[in-house]
Amino acid sequence: MQGQKRAAVRIAILEDDVALAGLVEMTLAEAGHSCEVFGEGQVLVRALHRSTYDLLILDWNVPGLSGLEVISWVRDNLEIAPPSLMLTSRSAEEDIVAGLTAGADDYVIKPVAPVVLKARINALARRAYPAALSGFEHYGSYCFDTRAETVELSGEPIALTAKEFALALLLFRNMHRALARAYIFEAVWGRNPNLPTRTLDVHISNVRTKLHLRPDNGVKLVPIYSYGYRLEALAS
Amino acid sequence: MRVRRHLKLRTQWWLIAIVTSLLVMLMTMDRTMERFDNGIYDHLLQLVPSPSSDAILLVEIDDDSVRRIGRWPWNRATHAALIDRLNAAGAKAIGYDVLFTEPTDAGNDDALARSMASGAPVYLPVLPGLSSGSGAAAILPIDLFRNAAAGIGGATIAPDPDGVVRAAPRSDQGPGRSQLLMRVMAQSLAGGRKVSLQGRLIPFGGGAGRWPEIPAAAVLAGEVPAEFVKGKIVLVGVTASGLGSRYATPAGGVLSGLEIQAYLLQGLRAGTMMMQASLSSCLVAGLLPLWILMLGLGPFRRMPALACLALCSALVLGLSICALMLLRIWLPPSAALTGLALAYPIWGWRQLAATERFMRAQLERLQEQPMLVPQSDVVHTERGVEYTIALLNAAITRHREMRHFVADRLDQLPDATIVSDLNGAILLANVAARKLFAAEVGGLQEGSSAASIMSRCRLAGSGEAVRFPPAIEEPIACEVQLDQGRFFLVGMAGQTSAEGGCVGWVIRFVDVSEARAAQKQRDDVVQLLTHDMRSPQASILAVLETAPSDRISPRESGIIRHYAERTLQLADGFVQLARAENLEYALEEVDLGDMLMDAIDDLWPQSKAKYIDIVTRGDERLLVMVERSLLTRALVNVIGNAIKYSMQGTTITCALSSEPRGDGSMWAVCAIEDQGPGIEPTLKQAIFERFHRGPVGLGPRTNGAGLGLSFVHTVMIRHHGQIECYSELGRGTGFMLKLPLQKGNSTSRDFA
Numbered sequence: 001m002q003g004q005k006r007a008a009v010r011i012a013i014l015e016d017d018v019a020l021a022g023l024v025e026m027t028l029a030e031a032g033h034s035c036e037v038f039g040e041g042q043v044l045v046r047a048l049h050r051s052t053y054d055l056l057i058l059d060w061n062v063p064g065l066s067g068l069e070v071i072s073w074v075r076d077n078l079e080i081a082p083p084s085l086m087l088t089s090r091s092a093e094e095d096i097v098a099g100l101t102a103g104a105d106d107y108v109i110k111p112v113a114p115v116v117l118k119a120r121i122n123a124l125a126r127r128a129y130p131a132a133l134s135g136f137e138h139y140g141s142y143c144f145d146t147r148a149e150t151v152e153l154s155g156e157p158i159a160l161t162a163k164e165f166a167l168a169l170l171l172f173r174n175m176h177r178a179l180a181r182a183y184i185f186e187a188v189w190g191r192n193p194n195l196p197t198r199t200l201d202v203h204i205s206n207v208r209t210k211l212h213l214r215p216d217n218g219v220k221l222v223p224i225y226s227y228g229y230r231l232e233a234l235a236s
Numbered sequence: 237m238r239v240r241r242h243l244k245l246r247t248q249w250w251l252i253a254i255v256t257s258l259l260v261m262l263m264t265m266d267r268t269m270e271r272f273d274n275g276i277y278d279h280l281l282q283l284v285p286s287p288s289s290d291a292i293l294l295v296e297i298d299d300d301s302v303r304r305i306g307r308w309p310w311n312r313a314t315h316a317a318l319i320d321r322l323n324a325a326g327a328k329a330i331g332y333d334v335l336f337t338e339p340t341d342a343g344n345d346d347a348l349a350r351s352m353a354s355g356a357p358v359y360l361p362v363l364p365g366l367s368s369g370s371g372a373a374a375i376l377p378i379d380l381f382r383n384a385a386a387g388i389g390g391a392t393i394a395p396d397p398d399g400v401v402r403a404a405p406r407s408d409q410g411p412g413r414s415q416l417l418m419r420v421m422a423q424s425l426a427g428g429r430k431v432s433l434q435g436r437l438i439p440f441g442g443g444a445g446r447w448p449e450i451p452a453a454a455v456l457a458g459e460v461p462a463e464f465v466k467g468k469i470v471l472v473g474v475t476a477s478g479l480g481s482r483y484a485t486p487a488g489g490v491l492s493g494l495e496i497q498a499y500l501l502q503g504l505r506a507g508t509m510m511m512q513a514s515l516s517s518c519l520v521a522g523l524l525p526l527w528i529l530m531l532g533l534g535p536f537r538r539m540p541a542l543a544c545l546a547l548c549s550a551l552v553l554g555l556s557i558c559a560l561m562l563l564r565i566w567l568p569p570s571a572a573l574t575g576l577a578l579a580y581p582i583w584g585w586r587q588l589a590a591t592e593r594f595m596r597a598q599l600e601r602l603q604e605q606p607m608l609v610p611q612s613d614v615v616h617t618e619r620g621v622e623y624t625i626a627l628l629n630a631a632i633t634r635h636r637e638m639r640h641f642v643a644d645r646l647d648q649l650p651d652a653t654i655v656s657d658l659n660g661a662i663l664l665a666n667v668a669a670r671k672l673f674a675a676e677v678g679g680l681q682e683g684s685s686a687a688s689i690m691s692r693c694r695l696a697g698s699g700e701a702v703r704f705p706p707a708i709e710e711p712i713a714c715e716v717q718l719d720q721g722r723f724f725l726v727g728m729a730g731q732t733s734a735e736g737g738c739v740g741w742v743i744r745f746v747d748v749s750e751a752r753a754a755q756k757q758r759d760d761v762v763q764l765l766t767h768d769m770r771s772p773q774a775s776i777l778a779v780l781e782t783a784p785s786d787r788i789s790p791r792e793s794g795i796i797r798h799y800a801e802r803t804l805q806l807a808d809g810f811v812q813l814a815r816a817e818n819l820e821y822a823l824e825e826v827d828l829g830d831m832l833m834d835a836i837d838d839l840w841p842q843s844k845a846k847y848i849d850i851v852t853r854g855d856e857r858l859l860v861m862v863e864r865s866l867l868t869r870a871l872v873n874v875i876g877n878a879i880k881y882s883m884q885g886t887t888i889t890c891a892l893s894s895e896p897r898g899d900g901s902m903w904a905v906c907a908i909e910d911q912g913p914g915i916e917p918t919l920k921q922a923i924f925e926r927f928h929r930g931p932v933g934l935g936p937r938t939n940g941a942g943l944g945l946s947f948v949h950t951v952m953i954r955h956h957g958q959i960e961c962y963s964e965l966g967r968g969t970g971f972m973l974k975l976p977l978q979k980g981n982s983t984s985r986d987f988a
Contacts, residue, residue: 017771017774017775017778019775019776019778019779020774020775020778022782023781023782060767061767088767089767089770089771090766091766091770091808091811092766092811092815093815093865095766110770110771110774111773111774111778111804198825201826205827205830208830208833214833214840215837220837220840221834222834222837223868225864225865226822226824226864234840
């Protein structure tokens with residue numbers, strides 16, 4: 001993806017399982033991030049009072065304040081809420097939706113492959129998108145020309161409507177990031193679009209078919225049930 | 237057919253009206269009711285004002301006179317003396333009601349004739365002819381007196397058949413009959429004015445003693461002052477007992493003939509004689525109220541029947557009184573009253589009969605309807621009212637039985653059930669309901685409100701109040717918590733009448749506290765599996781990931797990883813199955829093709845590892861209402877199985893299509909076929925047997941496939957879909973998943 005060197009990110013990890021915390025810490029350190037592990041919710045909240053973190057990785061079930069409660073506290077009390085990622089064993093769909101709607105920016109189920117964790121963390125840490133001067137954006141074998149609003153897959157141009165192009169670009173720019181339906185709607189169709197909810201699904205389906213967003217092309221479009229969508233780049 | 241024989245009520249109305257009319261006409265013409273009419277007339281006559289009494293003076297040859305003058309008949313000289321005395325006193329006219337039909341002593345006769353001729357005019361009576369035949373002429377006074385008298389005429393009195401004198405006799409009509417003496421007198425005194433005898437009814441007014449009376453003896457003795465007689469019409473007659481007759485009169489007394497003559501004379505002079513109404517007016521007066529009554533009872537019903545009858549009767553009597561008082565015409569009311577008195581009850585009776593007939597027909601219809609509770613048949617041998625009563629009895633019993641039946645069945649329901657009207661007033665409540673709400677409502681008495689019960693309920697979850705009565709008249713089901721305690725599933729259904737309108741509510745409280753507790757327990761188990769069991773496995777994997785490779789051999793690490801992943805898979809499979817079985821599905825409209833793509837993408841690592849090509853066919857958009865995550869998971873399980881059992885480098889085909897279901901709707905079909913070894917027919921049977929088994933966790937332990945297919949089966953059934961398996965050994969296996977296709981399914985992919 002974008003080949004530029006990223007600045008180190010300061011990450012707070014809420015995790016009571018030492019082995020898992022160790023794995024996460026190790027994985028992120030490899031990616032050049034600095035991590036701090038907290039075993040209890042209250043301890044993390046106290047730390048958030050005095051120092052700033054760029055990103056939070058939260059387990060749901062921990063002693064004291066749960067990960068979900070920490071997210072609520074952060075939303076209510078911090079001026080600039082850092083992006084947060086739920087990393088938990090709770091695998092039920094309802095839990096995923098509950099976590100995301102409570103304010104988590106992403107939700108990862110344990111056990112997690114280090115490569116996936118790195119990709120998700122990087123997606124969250126990437127706050128702004130440096131606009132390429134050339135107007136071309138490259139994502140794997142996909143190349144977007146943002147001025148002409150055209151897209152090529154392995155050099156083959158693919159015809160998209162304006163909305164489909166906007167939607168595809170949004171997905172690619174937010175690679176590995178869970179996008180809420182409302183967010184996508186607003187980004188592509190503007191505020192308060194009076195459209196049937198199926199419209200988004202139809203467009204997603206069209207983009208997926210036309211751009212062949214399939215694992216064969218190194219990407220996978222994942223629906224997050226009753227929440228939204230996420231585009232993932234597969235590790236080659 | 238029996239009903240056919242009965243005339244319509246309208247026809248009966250006409251019949252009654254015509255028959256009673258004819259009856260009234262007959263009675264009017266035949267004077268059937270004369271006796272009653274006479275009675276009424278006699279009473280009404282007392283209302284007629286009495287005539288002036290100062291123009292007529294009665295000189296009576298009474299007992300006293302006979303005693304003083306001598307025995308009757310008197311010498312004619314005495315009569316002459318009496319006339320002379322009256323003349324001398326200045327009498328205006330003298331009606332001398334004494335018969336002088338045969339000559340006596342010539343000298344005395346002459347003297348009487350002289351007295352008659354001189355002075356005031358004297359009028360003499362004639363002896364009416366014998367009643368045998370028309371040839372019988374009246375016997376007149378002898379010529380001497382006839383010439384001397386101013387006029388002669390009949391002075392007989394004819395009582396009605398009931399012995400009461402009401403009218404002047406008809407003797408002055410017809411050939412050979414003399415005129416009435418009083419008419420002759422009135423005529424000559426009127427001075428040429430014609431005195432009509434059109435009205436023959438005498439206006440009796442004051443009864444006996446109305447007229448001044450003096451004994452003839454007193455006149456003869458000169459004891460009467462002249463001014464007492466002066467200018468008066470003097471009627472002389474015999475009233476002495478044994479000589480003069482006395483008659484009953486309508487004025488309510490017994491009068492002497494002389495008094496009756498005086499009333500007659502006065503009536504003729506004053507023109508106050510009253511007339512019998514003509515037949516035609518009697519008919520009109522008789523029929524008019526009858527038809528008013530019939531119209532008032534029948535087509536123009538504006539007031540209660542009895543009031544109508546009273547009004548018509550008052551009309552009849554009022555008409556009679558007014559005619560008599562104002563027009564001096566006597567209109568007999570009895571025939572009209574009889575007509576009213578007949579028509580009213582007959583019409584009432586016919587109406588009652590018609591009502592009874594209708595009621596019987598309805599009751600018979602009711603009787604023929606099938607009954608929920610056994611009942612005895614009404615014996616059809618009884619006729620008439622007894623039969624109807626028996627039917628009505630049966631209907632009442634039936635109703636009572638029905639209510640009992642309903643209450644009984646309601647009581648047998650295990651759930652508290654309340655039947656209320658539209659406003660919430662409780663009509664019925666079963667035992668369970670009485671027990672449940674006894675504490676606060678104080679025993680469900682009829683009339684207590686369903687709204688007060690519903691006010692104790694809070695919606696489970698949101699804690700909002702439950703609206704009662706509900707706004708929409710559709711069945712409503714919600715879970716509520718009663719008094720922060722037990723949980724109930726409340727069902728409110730509109731209670732419809734036989735005509736279809738909503739007339740009330742049936743409210744049912746199903747205790748789901750235990751179900752909720754069980755659900756809570758299941759949720760806890762799932763929670764245990766999803767988190768508490770998964771966490772250590774995740775930790776194991778994390779340890780393996782971070783452990784230095786010189787501390788643990790790659791082979792052992794691989795084996796441990798494999799077992800940890802197996803455990804995770806099992807936990808996931810169980811959790812998914814529990815979700816599929818218990819979850820309340822949040823259905824959304826999804827394209828089956830999208831989900832198939834999600835599933836294939838999910839399995840990409842596995843298929844890629846075995847170089848298996850997964851081909852999709854059919855690009856029709858198939859919208860289905862599903863819980864997306866569960867259905868995608870089901871597809872993952874089926875395709876994952878296919879990958880698991882397929883050789884390397886083979887192809888798996890996923891074909892999407894739609895097919896008709898037969899009832900007009902469509903199936904969305906996804907057929908997944910592999911080129912694997914196929915399934916042994918006996919095993920295939922086993923697969924399907926396993927599908928039908930309950931929770932797989934309790935079933936025999938097999939490898940992961942069973943759990944996966946059980947999940948698929950559960951999900952398909954819960955979505956009202958079907959799953960079929962077809963297999964051929966050595967050729968491959970296919971699974972066909974069918975889901976109800978959404979209506980209005982757009983087949984175009986170029987949407988928006």
